Amino acid sequence: MTEWSWVAYTVLEVFIAVACFLGNVLVVCAVCVGIRDSLRKPTFCFLVSLAVADFLVGVAAVPLAVLLDGWVSVTPDLCLLLSCVVLVLTQASVLSLLAIAVDRYLRLHTPLRYKALATQRRTWMALSVCWTLSCLLGFTPLFGWHNYSSLASDSTNTSSSPSVISPPCTFLSVISLPFMVYFNFLGCVMAPLLVMTLLYTRIFWSLHGRLKESGPQAQASLLREKRLACSLALVLILFAGCWIPLHLMNCLLLFQGPQAVTQGTLYTGR
Numbered sequence: 001m002t003e004w005s006w007v008a009y010t011v012l013e014v015f016i017a018v019a020c021f022l023g024n025v026l027v028v029c030a031v032c033v034g035i036r037d038s039l040r041k042p043t044f045c046f047l048v049s050l051a052v053a054d055f056l057v058g059v060a061a062v063p064l065a066v067l068l069d070g071w072v073s074v075t076p077d078l079c080l081l082l083s084c085v086v087l088v089l090t091q092a093s094v095l096s097l098l099a100i101a102v103d104r105y106l107r108l109h110t111p112l113r114y115k116a117l118a119t120q121r122r123t124w125m126a127l128s129v130c131w132t133l134s135c136l137l138g139f140t141p142l143f144g145w146h147n148y149s150s151l152a153s154d155s156t157n158t159s160s161s162p163s164v165i166s167p168p169c170t171f172l173s174v175i176s177l178p179f180m181v182y183f184n185f186l187g188c189v190m191a192p193l194l195v196m197t198l199l200y201t202r203i204f205w206s207l208h209g210r211l212k213e214s215g216p217q218a219q220a221s222l223l224r225e226k227r228l229a230c231s232l233a234l235v236l237i238l239f240a241g242c243w244i245p246l247h248l249m250n251c252l253l254l255f256q257g258p259q260a261v262t263q264g265t266l267y268t269g270r
Contacts, residue, residue: 013066020058027051042103042123043228049127050096050235053089061086068171079169080146086171087184088138090243094192095130097236101196104229108203137188145179147172177254185247193240200233 028051031044107114207226252260
């Protein structure tokens with residue numbers, strides 16, 4: 001990439017980081033301050049979890065994405081750890097979105113049992129599972145599925161020659177493409193997205209039928225549910241639109257080779 005392209009890319013990433021930071025702080029404040037007893041309601045707890053995950057993406061993952069572009073030279077161990085942090089935070093967003101979809105589905109299809117099912121204790125347990133699972137899935141490369149050996153060998157070779165600069169830390173120098181495509185994309189991103197798509201399809205189909213059959217008083221409640229479901233589905237669509245292009249580029253890199261995706265296109269996808 002040319003020098004001006006690097007500058008434009010960095011400026012855009014900084015803008016995205018600031019937008020994530022401010023936007024999600026506003027979401028957390030609006031939920032926690034603007035809505036009374038909001039954290040006693042499962043949906044708002046999951047929304048705060050999503051906002052916290054996206055906030056951390058803005059203040060940690062995006063800056064790390066810039067640094068993990070060959071801007072810094074660190075040890076292979078630290079490079080792998082920093083790359084995994086990015087995976088953990090994006091996975092937390094996916095699982096928070098999935099928890100929201102499951103919650104809305106249960107509220108609509110099991111209204112009589114919903115309060116008994118979605119207790120505050122179970123909600124916090126679900127949040128704990130989401131974040132614990134995010135850490136386990138995101139840190140999977142630390143347990144062996146990585147390109148660490150090639151970067152480590154390069155680091156060893158350069159360390160033996162003091163005049164040679166150690167190899168820069170880049171995301172794909174330590175995270176393998178098969179991991180990103182088969183495990184992260186298909187298993188950790190696409191599978192939850194398909195489940196969420198099915199859940200929201202069921203939700204909208206059910207709301208459409210009930211609105212036709214219900215009276216004016218019940219319709220007001222159902223319309224509120226529909227507006228909330230529309231807002232949450234929009235968040236899901238925006239998330240998919242932001243991340244799927246990059247994963248598709250990883251698929252092209254894996255199956256077609258480096259020539260399939262230009263560097264400029266790859267940075268645009270990021």
